[in-house]
Amino acid sequence: MNCEICEQIKNxxxxxxxxxxxxxxxxxxxxxxxxxxxxxxxxxxxxxQIPDKIIGEMFAKANKISMACFESLGVQGxxxxxxxxxxxxxxxxxxxxxxxxxxxxxxxxxAWQPKQINEEEMSxxxxxxxxxxxxxxxxxxxxxxxxxxxxxxxxxxxxKEEDYRLKExxx
Ligand SMILES: [Zn+2]
Numbered sequence: 001m002n003c004e005i006c007e008q009i010k011n012x013x014x015x016x017x018x019x020x021x022x023x024x025x026x027x028x029x030x031x032x033x034x035x036x037x038x039x040x041x042x043x044x045x046x047x048x049q050i051p052d053k054i055i056g057e058m059f060a061k062a063n064k065i066s067m068a069c070f071e072s073l074g075v076q077g078x079x080x081x082x083x084x085x086x087x088x089x090x091x092x093x094x095x096x097x098x099x100x101x102x103x104x105x106x107x108x109x110x111a112w113q114p115k116q117i118n119e120e121e122m123s124x125x126x127x128x129x130x131x132x133x134x135x136x137x138x139x140x141x142x143x144x145x146x147x148x149x150x151x152x153x154x155x156x157x158x159x160k161e162e163d164y165r166l167k168e169x170x171x
Pocket of ligand 1 (some may be wrong): 043
């Protein structure tokens with residue numbers, strides 16, 4: 001598989017921190033000196049493929065790296081950003097939580113103007129999203145080692161299904 005991030009995890013280039021699940025590395029294509037990628041060590045393309053526990057670890061690590069940037073680089077702010085899917089600007093096929101050090105007038109434009117959305121569109125969005133929030137309060141338990149050994153056909157079908165589901169969003 002051709003993944004620049006997995007490659008960098010392997011050769012440890014610019015790696016600032018590493019543990020069982022997470023690697024923090026200097027961005028190979030930074031917006032500023034000290035731009036850091038927090039990534040799951042296992043190759044995962046988009047956020048929803050990452051277990052809750054590891055998402056939690058990623059954000060905890062991002063906060064600590066952000067604190068390190070404040071301390072060491074004297075930056076005035078940080079942006080924590082995930083470009084989740086192609087339309088969101090995702091370039092790598094490995095999910096990345098960016099920690100971007102910010103200074104006043106640094107020329108990086110992440111600001112947006114609020115749009116005028118009519119009430120009907122707003123309430124439609126509210127209803128539609130609410131219909132799909134049953135899992136929001138659920139924290140996935142860590143998966144135990146599988147007891148049942150899956151038949152090869154069963155695994156293949158499941159993979160096919162996931163491929164289809166994710167195909168359109170994956171860069
Ligand atoms: Zn990768």
